[in-house]
Structure formats: C-alpha cells, structure tokens
Amino acid sequence: MRTARIVFDGQIHTVTPHADGVRLPDGRVLAENQVLWLPPVVPGTIFALGLNYADHAKELAFKPPEEPLVFLKGPNALTGHRGQTRRPVGVKFMHYECELVAVIGREARRVKREDALSYVGGYTVANDYAIRDYLENFYRPNLRVKNRDACTPLGPWLVSADEVADPQALALTTTVNGRLTQQGNTRDMVFPVALLIEYLSSFMTLKPGDIILTGTPDGVVDCQPGDEVVTEIEGIGRLVNTIVS
Template sequence: MKTGRVAFEGVIHTVTETSRGIQLANGQIAAEEEVVWLTPIEPETCFALGLNYFDHASELSFQAPEEPLIFLKGPNTFIGHRGKTLRPSEVKNMHYECELAVIIGRLARNVNREDAYDYISGYTIANDYAVRDYLENYYRPNLKAKNRDHSTPLGPWVVEAADIKDPMNLSLRTYVNGEIVQEGSTKDLIFSVPVLIEYISSFMTLNPGDLILTGTPKGTIDTKAGDEVITEIEGIGRLINTITGEATE
C-alpha cells in the first residue's frame, strides 16, 4: 500500500493512491494538483549517507569509503512533493541526489544485519540537494551544504516494507526538464540497507520514524532556477520538485 499526507480544503489528510486519483481517508477523490503535498512522514532523526555508491565516489574522484560516512539532517530541510527548493544566487553548483529513504518502524538497538528488515516499516524517495560550493570537504558535508531550508524533497508516498520485494535491487532515475540525467540501482550501494541498520544501531538506538537516506549514484549535474527535477524509484513513485531563484528588485 502507498500512503501520503496532504493538505486539502484546510485539513491535513492521510491519502492513498488509486487509479481515479488521490483518495482521502473519508473516501473523497482529489486530483494530485488539487492538494498541497506534505512530507509522507514527519521524520525524527535523519541519517544521510555520503559517497555510498562506487560510481558516485569515482565521479567525484574520491576513494570509496571503508565505513559509512554519515551526517544528520534537521527537520527544516524537508519539503513535500511538488514543493519548491531555493537555489542561492551566489552558488555555482547545486545538484539533485535521488535516494532511497528507509523508514524505521520500531526501536532498534544492536541489530544484526540478518534481522535488519524486521525493523523497517516502509520506504520513500528523497531528493537530497547538495550545494557543492559550501562543502568543507566531500567527506564531511557541513550545515550550509546539506541542511538548508526545504533542500530535501521527500515523498510523495510511503510504500510498506512488505510491498518492496527486494530493496537492494531497485532502479533509480532523475529527470531534469523531462530529460533523464541520472540512472542507477540500489544493488550498487557500497553499504547495503541491512549493513547500515546494523552499523548505526551498534552505537545508538534507532527509533520509530527515524529515516536513513542511503546515498545517490553517479549522474549529478548542476541545476538552475526554473528547472523541474523528478526523482523516481522503482515501485515507489515519482517525486517532483522545482528549483526557484531568489527574488530581485
């Protein structure tokens, strides 16, 4: 099942996807464009991965990491489907990152990788924009690069874990203005989803609602104000976002 969260006629609704459109909890059907999309969950702690695809590390001329490179993201960064993300006027390189997002469903501490899938409630899509100009270095993303307001679209749907047969074999694609610019597969993750859950839970407790953004494959290019960016993951859906520029007088 796919579920999401929207605002419609002044009320927040949990919705499901149907062939007729977006179905509200009361059975009413609305078009996708009629609602304001919220993030499908309200994330608790968000763990994000740097350089977790071999080809992306190579693309940036970096050696693949020997252990997960993890940084945290604040709740201010997230925005829903069809939202807008600001490109600061002074930057020279701001690119998308299509990522599988893993939602923790129950308290997890010292989890073995063999049991890791038992702790996942579902999956969604994240587009974790990076402002390369602001990076101190590629191994430790700083706040200004990765925690800007509305810099991480999320959604539109949460797909229940049971409905994703093999999360380690999902195709990912990104389109900019209708042109495909990024393509990869979760089978190429350096650190798999079970490994990440085992690693993080070995030193801190994962809680329901925590989110793990698993990294992006190669194919990241600069985006400009006015660009429409669609990030797509097999079996989960398509997340639409628009880049905006700063207002000038």
C-alpha cells in the same frame, strides 16, 4: 500499502493513491495539484549517507568510504512532493541526489544484519540537493550544503516494507525538464540498507519514524531556477520538485 500526507481545506490528511490523484479517508478523490503535499512521515532522526555508491565517489574523485559516512539533517530541510527548492544567488553548482529512504518501523538496538530489514516499516524517495560551492570537505558535509530550508524533497508515498521484496534491486532515475540525466540501481550501494541499520543500531537506538537516506549514484548535474527535477525509484514512487531562485 502506500500512504501520503497532504494538506487540504486547512487540515492534514493521510491519503492513499487513486488513478485520478489521491483518495481522502472519507472517500473523496482529489487531483495531485489540488493538495499541498507534505513529507509522507513525520521524521524522527534523519540520517543521510555520503558517497554510498562507488560510481558517485569516483565521479567526485574520491575513494568509497571504508565505513558508512553518516551525517544528520534537521527537519526544516524536508519538503514534499511538488514543492519548490531555492537555488541561492551566485552559486556555481547545485545538484539533485536521487536516494532510496528507509523508514524505521520499530525500535532497533544492536540489530544483526540478517534481521535488520524486519525493522524497516517502509520506503520512500528523497531528492537531497547539494550545493557544492559550500562544501568544506567531502568527508564532512556542512550545514549550508545539506540543511537548507526545503533542500530535501521527500515522498510522495510511504510504501510499506512488505511491498518491497528486495531494497537492493531497485532502479533509480532522475530527469531534468524531461531529459534523463541519472540512472542507477540500489544493488550498487557500498553499504546496503541492512548493513546501515546494523551499523547505526550498534551504538544508538533507532526509533519508529527515524529515516535513513542511503546515498545517490553518479550522474549528478547542475540545476537552474525553473528546472523541473523528477527523481524516481522503481516500485516506490515518482517525486517531482521545481528549482526557484
């Protein structure tokens, strides 16, 4: 099953896919551009991984981390499908990051890797923009890099975990204005989803609605105002975002 959250006629609705757009609970069908898209989940704690693909670490001239490099994001950073993300004036390098997101479905504490995926309620797509000008240290992403308002589009769909046979076998792609700029596969994660859940739950309790952004492969390029960026993950969804000044 896949669901999304949208605003229509002044109300928040949970909708399902339809060939012509989305279907409201009362059966009405609306086009994608008739609604305001929200992130598909109301997030709890937002975890994000840095350098979780070896090729991306190499692209940035760093070694892959020896243990998960995790930082937190505030909910203000999230925006929905077809939203806009601002590029600050004067920055030299702002790039997308296509990422698989695991959404925790039930409370998890001291979970073993072999059982970890049973704690996932579903998956979605993130585009976790980064502004490299503001990065103090690749091993310590700071607030201005990863917590800007609307810097992380999420969605459009939350896909239930039972529809994803193997989260470590999904193709990722990014296009900028229709041009393919990034290709990868979740099998190349340094720390796969199950290991991340084992790691995080070893020292803190994960709650339903907590989300884990799992990192991006190589192929990031600078984006300019007016660019339409589409991050897509096989079987999960196609997330559209536009850069504005």
